[in-house]
Amino acid sequence: MTPALEKEAASILSMNSIEVLYDNVMLAIKGVSIQVPRGGMVALLGSNGAGKSTTLKAISGLLKVERGRISRGEISFDGSVITGLPAQQRVEMGICHVIEGRRVFEHLTPDENLEAAAPVSMNRATLKAEKQRIYEYFPRLAERKNSQAGYLSGGEQQMLAIGRALMTQPRLLMLDEPSLGLAPFLVTEIFGIIRRINKEQGLSVLLVEQNALAALEIVSDGYLIENGRVVMHDTAQALKSNSDIQEFYLGGGSATNFHEIKHYSRRKRWLS
């Protein structure tokens, strides 16, 4: 076995040179390859519009809803090719995508949100136990389980969105910008819980974040996407100490004023 193949066998998800077209004309990602190791946590970093969300949608199959399609490449999950499968089937296989923007079912209670996401085949006793498990991870949700989900705070809604995804019994959890618009202490709390679930249950996680600093604290390695291409792939440790990453995403640059930063970022671009 070549080293590359060995690596692929150890991955729960492997995405090879994926190209995504929207409306048959707009090329959103141009040959992205990503591996998520079994039980590992990987971050997908990059600025707005870089193609991070599109990458997740290609994996979960939600592209189709937005009239996008995979025009090249192959995605395999746990050894089988899933490139053309409908989204529902991918959820059944164990891929769950927490979409951007905390889209909870607003007019349902948190309890009903969890029930809605449970597989149809799950029996009543398991359903109850599973809900209990979610409430143990997110005690705040348990307190408010019978109020309307639309009126929960932003942090609680994000917890509910994650808890709801866990009800589908995933083996790969994909999170799209879970920290968006949340207070830093909540980000720490939520990331801590994700880390805990990852450790306790062996759940593999693919995390899309603009908040690179917080993300690199919990993942083992990360990919940097720019303009629909992977421009860098390294361990979290290496990425944190990389000077370019620090400059662009961690805010640790040497610039002293805004003009200098803009000038710098114009001059220095990853060539694609």
Place this chain on the structure above:
Amino acid sequence: MDLILLAELAVNGVLTGLLYSLFAIGLVLIYKASSVPNLSQGGLTMAGAYVVLALAHDMGLPLWVAIPLAAVVMFVFGMGIERVALRRLAGRPVVMILMMTLGIDIFLRGTTLAIWGGTSRSVDLGVSYEPLFVGDILVSRIHLLGAAVAILLFVVFVLFFRTRLGIRLRAIADDYMASWSVGISVERGVGLSWGLASIVAVSAGIIWGEIQGVDQSLSLLLLKGLTVAVLGGLDSIFGAVLAGIILGIIENVGSAYLDPFVGGGSRDLIMAAVLILTVMLRPHGLFGRTDIERV
């Protein structure tokens, strides 16, 4: 006007109103599971009545066989509408889906007219037309039966929306994308709601067909049914029942007082006024869910 007459108008208003509710429950079912106001519910109701007639009168089946069979036929037909006409529109703007339901309504009217013609036919449920006196108040037996069916369906569907399947349907109405993301089959859910609404259409079609005969005008029930559903809040079954009762009373009592002055026809005016005022003053109706905006 004496008190007995007023009471009689009110009681019959309640019964007529519940018959509007019977129709409106079909609208609410689809709205609750897909957030689309179904403009073809009138056509479906008329089609339901024609199917019962075709099975009972043309094929000679007894009513107790013809009605359940018609319910099955219409259930499959409703599911078929989703499969053929609506599936490709899932996720598109609601306006497109709304126009599609209008198209379906026109299609159903055209088809029933082509097959069964324009002459009015009667259902004949075997309910006696002998007036029934409750105390001093005169009520119609068929209205009483229809009201009972409406209340029965109300109870059944309120319970249904608390089951796991019902919760999933409500989740679909809230957010298609989020539903897909957790593996809920949006397509099947919407199809089911159309199937159930078509069964409701059969029951409304028989009762209304018995009262006013089965012809093209049956599809015009949509206007009153829509008014009831909007006043009740479009996604509230309880709202549809209560709004039906309120509207029935206003319409019956109001028109009895107003008609002598305007020379008849005030019923439709009252309905129109209620619809317009509801949309202006309380767009989410009495019990409809509101858009949640957190500040």
